[in-house]
Amino acid sequence: MAVGAGAISWWSRHDPWPRSAGANLAAWLQHLSGVVSVVLFVVGFTWALQGLWAQLQPSVWQAFAHSAVLLAWRVLGFMALVAAAQWAAQRYDWRGARLAAYAMFPVVAWHVLVAVWELHWGWAELALWSVIAVVYLAVLQRADRRGPVLYWRVVHTANVVLGFLLLGRSLVSLADWAQLWQSDWSAVAGTFSAIVVLLLLSRAAWWTGTPQRWPLNRFRPDYLLHAGAGVALLVGICTLVTACLVRGKVAPLPYVPLLNPVDLTVLLGVAAIALWRLRIAQAPWVAAASVWTWRSSWLAIAALGFVVLNTIWLRVAHHYFGVRWQVDALADSFVVQAGYSVLWTVLALLAMLWARRVGQRLLWQAGAGLLAVTVLKMLLVDMANSGGGERIVAFIAVGALMVAIGYFAPMPAARKAAATDDPVTP
Numbered sequence: 001m002a003v004g005a006g007a008i009s010w011w012s013r014h015d016p017w018p019r020s021a022g023a024n025l026a027a028w029l030q031h032l033s034g035v036v037s038v039v040l041f042v043v044g045f046t047w048a049l050q051g052l053w054a055q056l057q058p059s060v061w062q063a064f065a066h067s068a069v070l071l072a073w074r075v076l077g078f079m080a081l082v083a084a085a086q087w088a089a090q091r092y093d094w095r096g097a098r099l100a101a102y103a104m105f106p107v108v109a110w111h112v113l114v115a116v117w118e119l120h121w122g123w124a125e126l127a128l129w130s131v132i133a134v135v136y137l138a139v140l141q142r143a144d145r146r147g148p149v150l151y152w153r154v155v156h157t158a159n160v161v162l163g164f165l166l167l168g169r170s171l172v173s174l175a176d177w178a179q180l181w182q183s184d185w186s187a188v189a190g191t192f193s194a195i196v197v198l199l200l201l202s203r204a205a206w207w208t209g210t211p212q213r214w215p216l217n218r219f220r221p222d223y224l225l226h227a228g229a230g231v232a233l234l235v236g237i238c239t240l241v242t243a244c245l246v247r248g249k250v251a252p253l254p255y256v257p258l259l260n261p262v263d264l265t266v267l268l269g270v271a272a273i274a275l276w277r278l279r280i281a282q283a284p285w286v287a288a289a290s291v292w293t294w295r296s297s298w299l300a301i302a303a304l305g306f307v308v309l310n311t312i313w314l315r316v317a318h319h320y321f322g323v324r325w326q327v328d329a330l331a332d333s334f335v336v337q338a339g340y341s342v343l344w345t346v347l348a349l350l351a352m353l354w355a356r357r358v359g360q361r362l363l364w365q366a367g368a369g370l371l372a373v374t375v376l377k378m379l380l381v382d383m384a385n386s387g388g389g390e391r392i393v394a395f396i397a398v399g400a401l402m403v404a405i406g407y408f409a410p411m412p413a414a415r416k417a418a419a420t421d422d423p424v425t426p
Contacts, residue, residue: 002051005044012037013094034095041096045085052077068121072128075111079104079135086139101143105155108136109162116165121173129166141214156219160197160227164234168193184249188265191238195265198235198272201228207279224279225286232273236304239269243311247318247325255319263312270305277301309347313339337381344374 012033056074082100089097115129140159144152171189201224211217216224243266250260257263277297280286314330316339317323323333330336351367354360 002044002048005040005047009037009040009044009096010088010092010094012040013092013096037094038096038099041085041094042099045081045100048081049078052081068115068125069128071111071115072125072132075108075132076128076135078107079132079139083135083139086142090142098143098146101139102151104136104139104143105158108132109158112162112165116169121169122177126170126173133166144215144218153219153222156215157222157227157230160201160223160231164194164197164231167196183251184246184262187246188242188261191235191242191269192265194231194235194238195269195272198228198231198276201231202272202276202279204279204282207283221285224283228276232276235269235273236300239266239273240304240307242266242269243308248315255315257312257316262315266308266311270301270308273304274301306347309343310340313343337377341374341378344370344377348374 053074056070056077082104085097085100088094089100115125140155144155168190171193172186175183175186175189206216206220206224211220242262246262248255248260248262250262253260258267314323314336317330317333317336318325321333321335323329323336348367348371351370352364355362355364355367
């Protein structure tokens with residue numbers, strides 16, 4: 001049935017009627033012939049795909065009864081049919097055969113979404129999906145030369161999401177293979193895969209130079225800017241959730257502050273978002289007044305980094321001071337609150353030192369504001385908790401850091417005054 005429909009579609013791809021039948025009649029018959037060719041190709045391609053998929057059933061292939069393997073084989077068979085149709089469309093100027101490439105993205109995207117929910121992946125699935133990715137990109141490179149341009153822009157933007165899903169699923173499978181499913185190694189797999197994608201999209205040469213290779217030579221804003229914004233938002237959400245909910249159970253390795261998978265992942269997430277935002281500022285093809293250059297994005301990145309550093313201290317208190325990983329226990333712990341006071345003062349000191357160095361009064365004022373919040377918290381929260389010696393140590397440490405701030409990081413001079421006054425030396 002598929003071969004018959006395809007043969008009629010191929011025979012009717014050109015106008016079979018002579019021009020002597022009349023200009024209007026010939027044009028109408030040519031249009032009708034083209035419509036019949038397109039419709040019959042769609043019918044024949046659908047029948048061929050259905051016949052192929054009907055054979056890839058667990059009842060037929062008992063040795064490959066695992067659903068993830070059969071799902072990958074189905075997608076690979078579909079891609080083979082699409083590649084054959086694309087070759088025929090280019091070789092014989094077959095208009096109907098071009099439609100197969102347009103159906104490629106929705107079909108592959110749906111099966112990727114189904115595949116990431118499979119609990120058991122092995123090396124066979126990874127190998128099959130790698131082959132699928134190569135064939136998919138090869139077909140897409142030839143297909144997107146034709147319109148509609150808007151459709152292919154959407155496809156290329158969404159390709160980043162497909163890559164992230166496959167990479168994340170591969171990392172989860174690796175954690176499962178290493179029998180780390182019950183640890184936090186698997187919990188950070190999705191976040192880490194999104195970070196890897198964002199770091200790849202933040203390559204400096206792609207932002208500042210002129211790409212010569214496909215697909216960036218045609219779809220650079222769609223990949224780096226539009227898809228990058230979605231990935232950056234995803235990295236921010238995943239980093240926030242991971243930092244706040246994951247306690248740092250990294251067996252069989254011991255928990256080492258800042259040198260464990262959880263802390264490294266959340267810190268790398270903040271750094272990746274900051275790097276992507278820096279690339280926007282460096283890119284000459286992004287308008288200075290664009291929405292992507294909003295200054296408030298740096299405030300969001302700074303807020304995320306602040307939360308990440310605070311949650312790192314929570315994991316330290318949980319593993320080294322025996323504080324239970326519960327909201328009420330962490331909030332009522334004097335160790336946690338005293339650590340917050342010292343941490344916030346150190347962050348304020350670093351911010352004010354950096355502001356003093358670069359002459360940013362706004363950053364210095366932000367550090368001073370954080371220092372004021374720290375003092376207020378110590379008066380309202382730390383004084384109300386029982387702590388004895390711990391309270392004394394915290395107050396002495398914060399007081400010493402405040403003295404250091406006053407000595408090493410006074411408020412920088414205003415820009416106009418700084419141009420005429422001599423530099424102030426501590």
